[in-house]
Amino acid sequence: MTDRKDFTIGWLARRTGCKVQTIRYYEQIGLMPEPPRSDGNRRLYGAEFADRLNFIRHSRDLGFSLGAIRELLSLAENPDQSCAAADKLARTHLQDVNSRIARLSALKTELERMSQQCSGGKISECLVIEVLADHSKCVSDEHQTA
């Protein structure tokens, strides 16, 4: 236990693809726990820190806010209680996810169409700019993300 393998913050950063400052920032805002320190005051991380950080990074990557991640983490830390709260969180997020997918798919279509038609052409033929200028040309339904 005392001679358990501990690694530096740099190791954790390389391990998770997260920047060193970001790790310290997560610790500062209480999203990552304070790790033990070495004699020279360096943070000493084990594999469990990498797991938690991967959880956070993956969630961020998929569009969850730090606040939502904080909630998910607290739920994940008490796996015996009902997951009604997690379910509600997930349902709320699902609506946003669906909306984003729809709008991104519409944009994807236009971006691809442009790449075919636009090569060497003029901007007046670029559908992308028309699509971006005129909301009604968009294929998706109107949805406001706050």
Next chain:
Amino acid sequence: MTDRKDFTIGWLARRTGCKVQTIRYYEQIGLMPEPPRSDGNRRLYGAEFADRLNFIRHSRDLGFSLGAIRELLSLAENPDQSCAAADKLARTHLQDVNSRIARLSALKTELERMSQQCSGGKISECLVIEVLADHSKCVSDEHQTA
């Protein structure tokens, strides 16, 4: 042709679904031009401002940065030149769009599965948390080992 068709910033905000402060912010950073003012120093907007603001808002909504929008706007203002630059911008964005759609689709699957399985259950059965904790459980096409 700018004689009697001028409206307040509030009108423009309602017209475009953009907050008043955000409009003033866009003016401040040079994304929206300075409109004429009334005797009482109020900004006076016409329809062309709504068009430009809709372009900006829609682009933002679809994930373009203000920097990219600034470029697109300058390109849109010179529609006679080649759109190679706009094409390059669009292609770059397309890669990101595709990546986001893939990851969001994977999350959507898990969120939906959770909503079915999770009702009244325990968190330990929630796949969402597992998916978010472990990248390799993600359904997306690329399997990454962390």
Next chain:
DNA sequence: CCTAATATCTACAGTAACTGTAGGAGCAAG
């Protein structure tokens, strides 16, 4: 062992893209 390079430490400033607030002035209605 000493030194130079690198990594880490704290603390704080800056970024993007807004959002909110304070305090004052304009204007339309009752």
Next chain:
DNA sequence: CTTGCTCCTACAGTTACTGTAGATATTAGG
């Protein structure tokens, strides 16, 4: 004319980082 809304400027706060400065710690080389 006063109430109440909108607008004005200016600036502080937010989220989620990212970068910088100056000091200390560790490590690789001579």
